Amino acid sequence: MRMGEMCPMKRIFGPIINGTDAEARVKPSNDMPGIPQETIDRVLDSTNIVELIGSFVALKKIGQNFQGLCPFHDDKTPSFSVSPEKKIFRCFGCGASGNAITFLRRHKNLPFPEAVRFLAGKARIPMDTEEDKKRERQLFCLAKSQEEFATQLHSGTYRSPVNYLTERGIKPDTQEEFGLGYAGSVKDLITALKTSGVKEKEIPIGAGVLKEKNQGLTCPFMGRIIFPLMDPKGTTIGFGGRAIDTSTQAKYINSSDSPIFSKRRVLFGLKQFRRSNDMVLVVEGYFDVLTLHQAGFKNTVGLLGTEISVEQMRILENLARNA
Ligand SMILES: [Zn+2]
Known part of the structure; x- marks a missing residue:
């Protein structure tokens, strides 16, 4: 029985x-x-x-x-x-x-x-302690930064990232679904954050989007296509950036580890992941994920590199168990 x-x-x-x-x-x-x-x-x-x-x-x-x-x-x-x-x-x-x-x-x-x-x-639900409130403000900064990066990508001001994505075959629908952006102007980013209510003194704490340098603010993602990194619920917790000009910059960077973001605990495409065929497809990079999603393989996630952490294994186990 x-x-x-x-x-x-x-x-x-x-x-x-x-x-x-x-x-x-x-x-x-x-x-x-x-x-x-x-x-x-x-x-x-x-x-x-x-x-x-x-x-x-x-x-x-x-x-x-x-x-x-x-x-x-x-x-x-x-x-x-x-x-x-x-x-x-x-x-x-x-x-x-x-x-x-x-x-x-x-x-x-x-x-x-x-x-x-x-x-x-x-x-990761805040319990209203000081630390939780700081975390909420950082997540707000990240969400607003992502919006601004997307605005800059589609503003018509920057041709090279648009051309690059077109050359890689990434369709506009896919760009939108994954919230892709471009970091073209620090000034516009700061203005957008201030306009959305982020206080001046809070801006540098925006989870690594902006950093203080020489009494001013700088963004480590400048000149890069932005890939929002999200938790499974779709909250942006960090960014990956692909340089357009790779002659002077590292090809890929991502947010540095913080109480919010840990590269060990993130997979690209978690929010967009859809169960299919009792299988999870695991690939290396952002463009692999985007291309496979476009081809209909919505059960694809990316490792952000060639190594896999124990934490990523646990997330994959969960995805596979529920697939
Ligand atoms: Zn019992």
């Missing part, structure tokens, strides 16, 4: 779906001073419960759900089930059930705020 027949998922998740299982719900916010309900909801929405529980319990996909041995009782048959769709778990043997926060509280013996903080950290 297959496991799916032993524990029909409809039966297991029935009570929770119907909303009668109190444990599966988050308690009202007034029980948890200091953490807004909105933050808790965001944390739960952003958490991949299968990945979280799967890091503690071996899970196997059965139909729409995942099953394993229950960590909360002496389980001999897999009676513990996780629903990625409902973002909940439930044990058919001992009745343990709940969401990602409930699981962490029980499994790691964490107080509620610590469990939320742990998940918020994984999902």
Whole structure:
């Protein structure tokens, strides 16, 4: 008999779906001073419960759900089930059930705020500390910089990057989908940031887009085609830059490592990745990704080089597992 027949998922998740299982719900916010309900909801929405529980319990996909041995009782048959769709778990043997926060509280013996903080950290959701606020401002700077780089690419002022992309066969639709840009003018970039409300003293902290030099500001990406590097949710966390004139500059550079950006933790094309054929295509560079996407292989991501990090392997594992 297959496991799916032993524990029909409809039966297991029935009570929770119907909303009668109190444990599966988050308690009202007034029980948890200091953490807004909105933050808790965001944390739960952003958490991949299968990945979280799967890091503690071996899970196997059965139909729409995942099953394993229950960590909360002496389980001999897999009676513990996780629903990625409902973002909940439930044990058919001992009745343990709940969401990602409930699981962490029980499994790691964490107080509620610590469990939320742990998940918020994984999902990179700010908890309103000074550090979180700084991070939010940096992400805002990055988003506005990306907009300005795209504006400069399509402004008509700079022919060489447009010609270069055309020569490489990158269609306008693809350029737009991946948010490509061009760093042509530091002055225009600073003006755009100021216009969008970034304060003068915050500009240099824009996660490496601008740096202070000789009492002025400089952008390390000048003269380069810009490839936004995003997390899977589509938030821009850094940039890659391809020099047009490679006689005087390194061909490729990317944002330096910071609390926001780590080259070890990024793949190009994560936002645009689409599942297909139970397969993830892994290539080396930006243009490989763009070209394959154009050819219909939307399940392609780029390593930004010839080496692969442990962190990138984990991201790929996730993509492959869900492919
Ligand atoms: Zn159990």
